[in-house]
Amino acid sequence: MNVQVENPHSSTTAAFIRTVTNVGPEKSTYKAVVKAPKDVKVTVTPDTLVFNKVNEKKIFKVKVQGPPMEDTLVLSASLEWIDSNNHKVKSLIVISNMVLPIGI
Template sequence: MPIQAEVVIRKLADPFDYGGAHMNPDRAVDPGLVYDIDPKEYTKFFTCTLGPKDDCSSYTVPYLRNPVTVWCTVTNVGPLRATYRAAAEASVGVNIAVNPLVINFKKGSTSATFKVTFTARHRIQGCYIFGSLTWFDGRNHSVSIPIAVRTVI
């Protein structure tokens, strides 16, 4: 039997019900990359007033009609020289473009900014679809964040 959400009207559970991912405690002590966020951004997150240039460890686009772009900054806390590649996983109906797709950290550079653009493939009134954005170095480090997008007419 599929997982059911605990709500008045029974429905199949989705990431809003059971969470977007899990944390591996053994790898948490050496994450490689971390998303920058400060206390002011936490306050904005909890009051639902984050803007497109505020960093957050997830992306939610509740009304995707026209392309939406967000900017994020990550900090390398792993080896001084590291290369990370982005892999975006999206459901049918949404394009996710990451620029740049590759981030190179060299000695002395610790942070990098990238942008993520969400574009609806179809003009439909849809329900939420889910995906993720993962940065990986091809060795030991990968950092994923969940994505939730809903297209509208």
């Protein structure tokens, strides 16, 4: 998830909606774990995904709020979905005050 800052003098807000598909055991529960700098707030809704079958799809929303980026080029965070068997699915979150190459 990439947020491109339009105005580096104001705070940043972005929202992403994502769909995930269960490819693991049919009964799986994943909890969201966010790692972010103290001045970046990341909210995941819902923060728990409960799957009852293989190939079941779930939708979640990620809201990112960051500080003005006047003196900062890039801030990064991560969202990890972790189940009770320690399976992990990780997504990176990038807030940038510059043009990034295609593919990031």
